[in-house]
Amino acid sequence: MRRRWLLPLLLMLASCASAAATVTAPVSAWGQIITFGQAEQGDAPVLWASSAGVTAVWVGADERGVHHDSRNLTNSGLSGTVVLPLPPVYPFGQQLFPAADDHLHLLWLDANAEGEPRLYTALLSPQLTVIRGPTVVSDRRTLRFAVVPNADGSLWVVFSGGLMAEPGLFAAYVDAQGRPRQQVAPVAANADWPSFAQGADGVVLYWRRPADGRVFRASFHDGAADAVIATTAIPLAAGDRLESLAAAADRTHGYLFWNITRADGQVETGWASGAWNTGDWQAERLGVAIDDASPFITGFNTGTASTAGAGDQWARWASPPAGVYGVLPVAAQVGSALGVIYFQAGRIAGYQTIVENTSLIGLPAIRADRDLFLYLAWAQPNDSGSADLNLTTMRPFGR
Numbered sequence: 001m002r003r004r005w006l007l008p009l010l011l012m013l014a015s016c017a018s019a020a021a022t023v024t025a026p027v028s029a030w031g032q033i034i035t036f037g038q039a040e041q042g043d044a045p046v047l048w049a050s051s052a053g054v055t056a057v058w059v060g061a062d063e064r065g066v067h068h069d070s071r072n073l074t075n076s077g078l079s080g081t082v083v084l085p086l087p088p089v090y091p092f093g094q095q096l097f098p099a100a101d102d103h104l105h106l107l108w109l110d111a112n113a114e115g116e117p118r119l120y121t122a123l124l125s126p127q128l129t130v131i132r133g134p135t136v137v138s139d140r141r142t143l144r145f146a147v148v149p150n151a152d153g154s155l156w157v158v159f160s161g162g163l164m165a166e167p168g169l170f171a172a173y174v175d176a177q178g179r180p181r182q183q184v185a186p187v188a189a190n191a192d193w194p195s196f197a198q199g200a201d202g203v204v205l206y207w208r209r210p211a212d213g214r215v216f217r218a219s220f221h222d223g224a225a226d227a228v229i230a231t232t233a234i235p236l237a238a239g240d241r242l243e244s245l246a247a248a249a250d251r252t253h254g255y256l257f258w259n260i261t262r263a264d265g266q267v268e269t270g271w272a273s274g275a276w277n278t279g280d281w282q283a284e285r286l287g288v289a290i291d292d293a294s295p296f297i298t299g300f301n302t303g304t305a306s307t308a309g310a311g312d313q314w315a316r317w318a319s320p321p322a323g324v325y326g327v328l329p330v331a332a333q334v335g336s337a338l339g340v341i342y343f344q345a346g347r348i349a350g351y352q353t354i355v356e357n358t359s360l361i362g363l364p365a366i367r368a369d370r371d372l373f374l375y376l377a378w379a380q381p382n383d384s385g386s387a388d389l390n391l392t393t394m395r396p397f398g399r
Contacts, residue, residue: 029353030374030392030393031396034390035388035391036081037058037060037081038388038389039061039386039387039389040385041058041362041387043363043379044363044377045057045391046058046096047367048097048098049367049369049375049393050369050370051369053072054074054367054393055128056070056391057084057094057096057106064083066088067083067084068088068094068108070082071128072127073391074397077397084124084130085130086134089110090110092108093145095145099177100152100176102126103123103124103126103153105147112136117143119136119137119142120134121178122178131178132177135179136180137174138161138170138172139170139184141162141164143161143167144159145159146158146159146205148220154174154175156171156203157173158187158196160193166190167190167191168188168189169188169205170184170187191208191209191216192208194207195207195247196247197248198249198323201219204218204220204247205218206230206247213235215231215233215256216230217254217279230272230280231283232281233283234260240260240261240262242258243259244257244363246318249324249328250328250344251325252345253275254276255273255328255343255346256283257269257318258270258283259316259317267316267317268285268314269286269315269318270286271285286315286332286341288308288334288348289309289310290308290311290313290351291307294306296308298327298329298350299326300373304352305340306350306351308348308349308351309348314334315332317363317364318330319366321366326344327342327343329341329366329368331366332364333364336356336358336359337356337358338354338364339351339353339354340352340376358380359381360378364378365378373393374393375392
């Protein structure tokens, strides 16, 4: 008798458990939310995406100390966490770029033996083994850096540093095997916050002049040439802090995004845009007005987006991707949601809410692969004092 009701009961409990798991599983407008790990950081894990999968790297810490952690997401599922044997001191500013033979360049800032920050690089295999590194790239105190990848897997790197009172920009070349190959060369004086954008007319380097906050731009090919003023300045009052400056491009226009923490703790995003051959773009605060009744075609595998324009739903923590597309997707928090603002021809054109009820304290990350799937990552603060390092995409990995 007991067996007659035990099996139906077990089936019912399993069904209820399955239903509960379905209801409580975190999802976004793009589908499943995948958590790579937890870490005490505000920024998203650094990403590189291809049709074969996604690699994420972040800074982890435990009883062993601080370390670089990494995982792959492929059609086989989510790999285990790999602690990269790159013993750091206090690493930050990680970036990933493609190298030869499906390898990856990992770049980051860290202290050297004398306690001064330097730029380092390492070459990673697709299986997340370290082929080469850590290798020092910069030759002086280093504040920030920007990277433009070349078609052969090599990199041009521009970093800011030198004298703290008046930093300059310097260029270095890293070959496809992760080896610095040229002496560091000066690029610009009185310059900081470098950022690259790759437009229809070639690579453009942007930077901020500390003296007055104006942003300059110059064509870049083995060095910078013909620097001109790109934008008006975003004003910084006493107690304000510039968090990031990022350049981006669609096929006709260039863009700049500033993220600023004001003295009262509020985060604002400013932006400017203009055609490549124009200068002195006007900077303004980034906000959107959304028309939910009018769909917007993004050109990516993203589902349904809405038409949008400039408005007073203020955005913060804006983060553009690398690459050039007909429509530029920029990750940002708008209100209490994490979404994507789509720009086209120098203006706000569309918006899509991806995750409701988010509370960012750092930059998200957005990347696209060759099949035009988008990947959105962010750090979501949790109740344990760390953050969940999350990712969502419409590409059906493992499904």
